[in-house]
Amino acid sequence: MDKKIYVTQPSLPPKEEYFEEIGDIWESRIMTHQGPKYTQLENGLKDYLQTSNIFLFSSGHQALEIGISALEMTGEVITTSFTFISTIQAILRNGLRPVFCDINFDDYTMDVTKIEVLITEKTCAILPVHVYGNVCNVEEIQSIADRHGLKVIYDAAHSFGELYKNRPVSDYGDMTMYSFHATKVFNTVEGGGLVYKDSELKQKVEGIRQFGQILFTDEVPYIGTNAKLTEVHAAMGICNLKHFDEYILLRKAVVETYIEELKDIPGIKIVSNHPNTKFNYSYFPVVFEEKYSGVTREMVFKKLGEESIYARKYFYPLCCDFEVCTSRNIIADVPVSRHVSERVLCLPCYSDLAVDDVRRICGIIKSLY
Numbered sequence: 001m002d003k004k005i006y007v008t009q010p011s012l013p014p015k016e017e018y019f020e021e022i023g024d025i026w027e028s029r030i031m032t033h034q035g036p037k038y039t040q041l042e043n044g045l046k047d048y049l050q051t052s053n054i055f056l057f058s059s060g061h062q063a064l065e066i067g068i069s070a071l072e073m074t075g076e077v078i079t080t081s082f083t084f085i086s087t088i089q090a091i092l093r094n095g096l097r098p099v100f101c102d103i104n105f106d107d108y109t110m111d112v113t114k115i116e117v118l119i120t121e122k123t124c125a126i127l128p129v130h131v132y133g134n135v136c137n138v139e140e141i142q143s144i145a146d147r148h149g150l151k152v153i154y155d156a157a158h159s160f161g162e163l164y165k166n167r168p169v170s171d172y173g174d175m176t177m178y179s180f181h182a183t184k185v186f187n188t189v190e191g192g193g194l195v196y197k198d199s200e201l202k203q204k205v206e207g208i209r210q211f212g213q214i215l216f217t218d219e220v221p222y223i224g225t226n227a228k229l230t231e232v233h234a235a236m237g238i239c240n241l242k243h244f245d246e247y248i249l250l251r252k253a254v255v256e257t258y259i260e261e262l263k264d265i266p267g268i269k270i271v272s273n274h275p276n277t278k279f280n281y282s283y284f285p286v287v288f289e290e291k292y293s294g295v296t297r298e299m300v301f302k303k304l305g306e307e308s309i310y311a312r313k314y315f316y317p318l319c320c321d322f323e324v325c326t327s328r329n330i331i332a333d334v335p336v337s338r339h340v341s342e343r344v345l346c347l348p349c350y351s352d353l354a355v356d357d358v359r360r361i362c363g364i365i366k367s368l369y
């Protein structure tokens with residue numbers, strides 16, 4: 001088999017649609033600076049996410065880093081080690097110290113029973129991740145934050161399009177970051193969004209995104225950066241948003257096929273129950289528990305690789321094990337995160353993946369059992 005299958009592949013609109021959308025730019029000659037495409041996309045997302053408080057950025061990482069900076073906090077942020085390093089860098093680049101809370105074994109989100117023991121007088125915020133689109137225990141996290149006067153900031157890089165109890169996930173917490181990177185369920189090639197609760201932050205977040213200026217004035221009150229989303233990127237978002245529901249349905253078929261094929265195999269753990277959630281099928285993580293079958297993650301990874309199928313070990317290594325953390329003596333008592341990180345494999349999952357290919361991938365995995 002020559003065909004290579006990667007863990008993901010970007011969802012793209014028909015070429016003609018995108019060309020037509022960017023064609024307007026040749027007329028307007030506006031390429032960035034919250035132009036008409038930016039505004040159209042922002043309005044579309046306001047509608048879709050049922051909020052008037054959203055800004056778009058050049059990446060999800062910038063959205064998160066700038067969102068945190070707008071809160072002007074000092075001290076410690078309780079977060080998870082079972083995430084992409086971006087989450088941790090956004091904390092560190094704001095001069096804050098991450099404190100790692102373990103995850104639960106049911107859905108790999110922050111274990112809410114382990115948060116309070118980590119709270120000190122220095123704690124300023126909790127930053128959980130809706131990892132793989134699995135929604136955190138948002139109610140319990142909010143009540144812990146309320147009890148201790150902490151901010152709650154969600155990394156929802158994996159959760160665009162999801163509802164929890166019929167509300168967009170970004171309705172929960174003080175701020176939520178979405179990533180619109182090419183590999184995410186909804187993409188603007190590179191890009192990201194920040195949804196925030198406190199309308200008073202509007203001017204500040206917008207300003208930090210653009211050199212610390214107050215837009216359309218001569219005032220520069222903030223320390224800022226440049227993290228604008230361009231018109232070319234916004235145009236991709238406009239097209240992809242139109243097709244988003246189709247993309248999710250295609251992903252759903254992929255994920256349901258995996259579940260059907262793999263659910264009854266001892267030693268294969270999948271998360272298939274998402275109570276109260278409209279799920280976005282963003283990833284298909286499998287945890288291989290070798291004690292039930294003798295089949296390890298490494299065996300599956302290697303076997304699939306031999307067939308040109310490139311699954312990924314998201315998230316291995318854990319963030320706490322990267323030099324940027326170990327050199328800062330950041331303590332991480334995270335046994336469940338370690339257990340999962342050493343056994344998890346994300347199987348290929350994207351809207352254009354054929355169901356027949358999913359069955360073939362499952363056949364290869366099953367041949368090891």
Ligand SMILES: *Cc1c(COP(=O)(O)O)cnc(C)c1O
Nearest residue numbers: 059060061084086157179180181
């Ligand atoms: C992708 C991702 C980010 C960063 O988003 P970018 O848009 O690539 O900057 C942050 N956190 C998590 C969990 C991610 O998967």
